[in-house]
Amino acid sequence: MVGSFGRHCACLVAAGSLVLVGTFESRAAADDANICARDSGEIAIAACSRAIKSGRYKGHDLARQYLNRGVERRLKQDFELALADYGEAARIDNKYADAFYNRCVIYNLRGDYDHALADCSLAIKLGPSPSATAESGGERLGKDRTISDYYSERGFAYLKKDDYVRAVLDLDNAVRLNPRNGRALKNRGLAYQAKGDTARGDADLEAAKQLGE
Numbered sequence: 001m002v003g004s005f006g007r008h009c010a011c012l013v014a015a016g017s018l019v020l021v022g023t024f025e026s027r028a029a030a031d032d033a034n035i036c037a038r039d040s041g042e043i044a045i046a047a048c049s050r051a052i053k054s055g056r057y058k059g060h061d062l063a064r065q066y067l068n069r070g071v072e073r074r075l076k077q078d079f080e081l082a083l084a085d086y087g088e089a090a091r092i093d094n095k096y097a098d099a100f101y102n103r104c105v106i107y108n109l110r111g112d113y114d115h116a117l118a119d120c121s122l123a124i125k126l127g128p129s130p131s132a133t134a135e136s137g138g139e140r141l142g143k144d145r146t147i148s149d150y151y152s153e154r155g156f157a158y159l160k161k162d163d164y165v166r167a168v169l170d171l172d173n174a175v176r177l178n179p180r181n182g183r184a185l186k187n188r189g190l191a192y193q194a195k196g197d198t199a200r201g202d203a204d205l206e207a208a209k210q211l212g213e
Contacts, residue, residue: 033057036068044072060129063093070102079106097126097150104153113157120154148178156187159194167191182211 032054035047048069051057057065070085083106089099101123107116128146155170168191174184189204 033061033065036065040072040075045069048072060093060096063089063096063099066092067096067099067102074102074106079109082106095126097123097128098146100126101128101150101153104150104157108153108157108160111160113161116157117154117161120150120157123150124154144177145181148174148181148184151177152181152184152187155184155191159187159191162194164191164195168195180211182208182213185211186213 032047032051036044036051038044039047048065051065052062052069066085066089070082070089073079073085074082083103086099086103086106089096090103093099100119104116104119104123107113107119124147128143128150151170152174155167155174158164158167158170168188171184171188171191174181175188178184185204186208189201189208191201192198192204193201
């Protein structure tokens with residue numbers, strides 16, 4: 001009887017340890033996800049990687065870890081790794097507009113304007129997620145401001161392809177949704193100038209300059 005009682009107690013202790021380990025791992029994964037979303041640089045990248053590897057996240061929550069890591073990698077100009085992360089986010093959640101938008105940004109940076117147009121068009125069609133935040137972290141963006149960025153980025157791709165009519169249409173939408181979108185104002189000014197409308201072009205470029213562009 002003594003021996004049986006001893007073994008039974010040992011099993012209870014072991015089971016309790018498993019529960020504690022599981023709880024600790026869950027909390028660690030949650031902490032990593034928070035660091036991934038809120039911090040920057042290598043600290044954020046490492047936390048995102050741990051959150052991804054934890055196996056705790058599925059669907060949109062997992063896609064968001066990839067997206068956050070991709071943003072940090074893009075800021076470090078690790079464009080190939082950023083593209084891979086955005087692509088994985090889009091694969092996991094094919095309705096994640098921010099993943100397509102961020103990939104559009106990379107394609108524009110690389111001069112791949114056809115792929116940029118495709119991704120930004122899909123982002124516009126899908127619409128942003130409610131949790132869209134600024135790259136600098138923390139600041140939650142409103143729907144209009146987010147879609148303004150989508151239009152602005154697609155307008156830039158049209159501008160670089162010398163399609164000034166479509167560029168102006170997109171950049172008009174961007175400015176309408178967010179009058180303080182300096183990048184959109186600057187690119188609309190360049191599009192107007194390319195069309196020969198120097199008065200409107202100069203006005204937009206001056207307004208963009210006042211906003212720091």
